[in-house]
Amino acid sequence: MIQYLQNNVAVIEAALSQHVVLALVPVLIGIVVSLPIGYLAVRFGFLYHPLLNLSGILYAVPSIALIVLVPTIVGIRILSPLNIIIALTVYTVALLVRVVADGLKSVDPLVTEAASAMGYRRLRRLVSVELPIALPVMLAGLRVATVANVSLVSVGALIGVGGLGALFTRGQQLDYAPPIVVGIVLSVLLAAVCDGVIVLIQRRVTPWTRAAGRIAA
């Protein structure tokens, strides 16, 4: 195992850095896309069920199917990393739309009414009252999406672009466990680090939830 690590540092580093890009770019795009969609679902009630059902259906599609269908639909080469990024973005959006909508719906109507009564217009009320209150729910969803993305990237190895997944297919071809173990460990660690970072951000930006937790406990 240590032998393998020493001899393949460069390969592992390349796989890891590709993995980070493939996992996190979709998360960032997903946040940007799902915020307005989730808001629309809450703002216009008739959109809520169609949008959430659609995202539920997209979420049900197995990742490998989505990854190989994307080139057909979008018309790019099958080996392009863009396929993975687009497929994972679809997943992230499918998950986050629901989370954003649920988060905004969890805002107590009394609070929004109070904000309106204090003269907040819709946009300012959304940004400075509703979004902060919805933040804990949304960040919890973001953790799920990020961790899922990190582990899904490796499926891309089946079409030749999969970050750490390349170590899995390599181990399969060589019938040799060390690269597979290294890949799994790094992937799980990466997921844990991303999760931890979001938790830290959450503590930073929503200090009131911890205060409330202490009181409840």
Add this chain to the structure above:
Amino acid sequence: MSDGLLGYLLDPANWQGGGVRASIPALIVTHLWYTVQALVVAAAVALPLGLYIGHTGKGSFIAINAANAGRSLPTLGLIILLVVIMGLGFGPVLIALVVLAIPPILTTTYAGIRAVDPAAIDAARGMGMRPLQVLFKVEVPIALPLISSGLRNALLQVVATSTVAAYVGIGGLGRLLIDGLSLNDYGRVVAGAVVVAALAIVLDLLAAGAQRLVVSPGLTGRIPRRRVGTALAAGGSTALDGGDRDGASLAAGDRAPLAAGDGDTDDAALAPGDGAALSARDRASS
């Protein structure tokens, strides 16, 4: 889309048995058979464990963290590792599928049981129910929306993962994808992807329908009712609207918050249709 891409999918020969290649219906049946086996084994392990942990509160650390740990395991890596260690065959794949299906079932079962209003449990005890009766006549029915959403998640997970598992040589719809990729037969890849996606969606819809049938209508909010009382934010906070008989609203979220009843909720709690509206967040219970 050109005929080439959809050719394999639309070719009647691929839907009939008897040829050299396995027909698409045969692959679907194989795929479903894998799915059923993995799901049954996973449920046989995770449901009792989740009920036990949820009912007693012992070992809740495991149940809370199982979902995240399971989600962060790369499925392809796990399958390949087990195959490299144990050799080719369905055995290692089944183990991998079960390992990946257990966390969602375990965590939601636990969260569902924990989220049951303690007043309902108190009332059940007060009526003379024994512990097992409390569990199966009160806690399980109230937790059913969450438990079945966990089962649905596990179902999707298994369908998707057994597709990936075709890489290590098992049958099922993944064969179309993997063989198509290695043969550069893109039509076959598209056929596999479309059929797998359709299968997953149909199974999820069927499971959603089954969920509607088994879950008490009083819990799903399908009985029209004005939402009163405090809306409940997730993230562990607790809200109870004590006086209003319409009011106790539970949301099962991150830390399985409990809405503790005080006093007057007894009869409302025993007949959930009357009093408690439980909003189970479907997928994103982390």
